[in-house]
Amino acid sequence: MWGRKVQQAIYLEGLLGRRPKVPVYPEALERAARRRASPEAWAYIAGGAGLERTVAANLEAFRRYAFRPRMLRGAPPPSLEVELFGRRWAAPLFLAPIGVLELAHRKGDLAAARAAAQKGVPFMVSNQSSYPLEAIAEAMEGVRPGAIRFFQLYHSTDFRVVRSFLRRAEAAGYMGVVLTVDTVQLGWRPRDLDLGHLPFLKGQGLAQYLTDPAFLAALEEPLEGPAPKVRLSPALLRALPTLWRAGKGNLARALKAVRRFVATYSFPELSWEEVRRVREETPLPLILKGLLHPGDAERAVELGVDAVYVSNHGGRQVDGAVAALDALPGVVRAVGGRVPVFMDSGVRTGADVAKALALGAKAVGLGRPYVYGLLWGEEGVGAVLDYVLAELELTLALVGVGRLEELGPHLLGLD
Structure with missing residues (x-):
């Protein structure tokens, strides 16, 4: 059992005078990570669009929803295992796709992917990763044969490259393709702009290309256009x-x-026609990421996607966009159970994961917290996953959930 096992290990170490190397309390983790990161890395990892109102809204949404625990249920802590796309996952949790992980650690995606594989948690490889998707797949297989991985795709203006990326993902054993549609061009990110820092111009995050x-x-x-003078x-x-x-x-x-x-890279003209084309191009399950409007979710299902993914890119694209958690219930209703709904943005704890699951998400993505952990390498990512999974299991047990199937809006007083 995740919860008691992780708790007991930490407390027993405490008896020997040893505290966790990677902080458990989320705000302490963030503060410690900031001290370890360069100014450029921190701006890219922690920053958001504009005044970062959407970043704040994501966090505030989780604060507004409150559990209504039920007592004396007579049930042990629930199993976290779920089945999605015909495979068993250790938990309804995955590491969301985040680019340029070399800013946090020189092993970047390899370290994060190995940690995910060790815990049995799926890893979504970013289109802007620091290692090729084949190398990341090999790293995961070395830890756990058959480790679940997805490839997150940004649709280039050159479809030859899109097609090539898809073929490579298929050949390297990726379970599905996560087509991200909310980043057809970069959002206005003042932290990066103030530093004049875009890692891609230094060749970082371009391993796939x-x-x-x-x-x-x-x-x-x-x-x-004219070639820039260097x-x-x-x-x-x-x-x-x-x-x-x-x-x-x-x-x-x-x-x-x-x-x-x-x-x-930038493709503002991206439309539903390109989604259709990607759907026709690959036999892999297709997940459409970056949806916040029920109408978009409805259309995605009609086009034959295999899952929809509620996300506002962690607040990095549109300042003032709706919080992802607030958008989740409407998308779940629009989908009507026809395909799974994934969700990320603002997730910091296991209790947050439980709230998103109660509102209808079938799997929840962890973003910035695992990158904070990555500043300690593979061990740091593994520690953050332990913390989140332990709290998720304990939270479900303490609010009276004996099985994941019992989760629902009623646990948040939304009968």
């Missing part, structure tokens, strides 16, 4: 080692790749 045959084959193709500057000189590594010793090739990525 720099290892993709379709993307690399197009490097010599002309791009629209002048040596202290900032560029600091970036040269990263670019050198990204280009595997070929700096000119790395610079071309960065320019092509910048030119083809």
